[in-house]
Amino acid sequence: MNQTLLNYILQIADNSLILGSRISEWCGHGPVLEQDIALTNIALDLIGQARSLFQYAAEVEGQGRTEDDLAYLRIAREYRNVLLVEQPNGHFGTTIARQFLFDAYHYPFYKALMNSKDETLAAIAEKSLKEVTYHLRFSSEWMIRLGDGTDESHEKVQNALYDLWPYTSELFVPSETDNSALEMGIGVDLSEVKNFWNEKVDEILKIATLEKPQDGWMQSGGKQGKHSEHLGFILAEMQYLQRTYPGQEW
């Protein structure tokens, strides 16, 4: 079994799963119907991506585990998502800022992953890129609307940006898995992803009349399985039925 490949797939899958779960909390509670539907679309895309990736991870592992075993039956310490995606939804502006900061990473990430030597990963990346292109457009447009909307919306999204900023640099700090995957030709060079991210963030914040926060102390640990307190609660809800009634079909 290719351990690097497996870890790499899980790292990508966990980001989509956890962000998808967060976004899905909006369903039924969106600010207006149209945005409720749009957010649910994003959740559906992300969880769909996670499913493809977990299915592939299960195949690579070859131990007879399923997508759900991987999504539902690991402990928090085994999840490899970045801290940014597990941060709470907050208000709509927080959700949009988190989404934008992640989409601006997700888009160039998948674009680069299309060149992976691993054909399945490349194919998943190609399919996901179409979805993420739309996510980035959606979150960019809302960053602009909120930033350049009313004084209240400007202040709200600006503060969200300050709050989330310390979670952004982790996206680009390669984990051991990132480095090995890059060496093997299956992974993505995060420094290139970072260039795109910087340009995109500068471009959109400028149009949105928002200030780019200063790089201060940055949080990290997600990729090593050292999470914030939030992940435990996400998993507690998600895993509730699987843990209460082990081994059942649903």
Add this chain to the structure above:
Amino acid sequence: MVDITSLEKKFQERIDSEIKIEPKDWMPDAYRKTLIRQISQHAHSEIVGMLPEGNWITRAPSLRRKVALLAKIQDEAGHGLYLYSACETLGVEREDLIDQLHSGKAKYSSIFNYPSTTWADIGAIGWLVDGAAIMNQVMLCRTSYGPYSRAMVRICKEESFHQRQGYEILLTLSRGSEEQKAMLQDAVNRWWWPSLMMFGPNDKDSTHSAQSMKWKIKRKSNDELRQQFVDITVGQAKVLGITLPDPDLKWNEERGHYDFGEIDWEEFWNVVKGNGPCNRERMAARKKAAAEGQWVKDAAIAYAEKQRKRKTETSRVA
């Protein structure tokens, strides 16, 4: 001078010859009012109906189920949108309709005031609640008002998919462990009677029915639809290996229908009046979403306005 009686006569003739009424056509005030009340109530039901199911999105037991549930609830949001649009063709604004919901002036289907407490409820809601809704909605595909009828045709296709999806959840439980079977039976016990209540009061007690039938807004009575639902559902319950919680439920050879017990009308009217287990929670959730969404709406409007001004300024310079 236009003679109202002759307009009304022509209107009824169109309806009798199955010609759809369209937004620009003349229609009696009461017809318009009845439609606004009914379509908006229907739209509100789609939206409030997202809440009991939304309750289980984060706890769905597999990724496949999670995706299906999200997509289902998203469909309901879409139904709400189509219906609000259909209602707007009658000269009312969505915003005003939603205000009426929040002030308690407008009603929504009482079924959504019951709690969804186990995963089996998600199956039971799909099977019974969407199932009962379909009976009503299939009839409404032929309703006399064009935009309403067309919205219903789109909605019905998705509803039958929801029902199959719900039934499939229950079928899986019925083949599972003893705990899962108990969960299934318990959910059906709780959702059966409220589902029968979805068809509304008995015909003899239904205030709006006769006129609505004459205008072909409704085409079958509450009791007819309820009977149709019971007849279809009993067989499906057998396949699930469950019992329906009604000792009076039995086949009546003479009528060619199932007989069933009396609905607890006191409970029905109490839930309508706001005393159901979740009326407060449902309204609170909708009001909270609207209140917290206000600044977002304001921002979008302010931004659009700035854009419009910028455009006129650039065109003036050019």
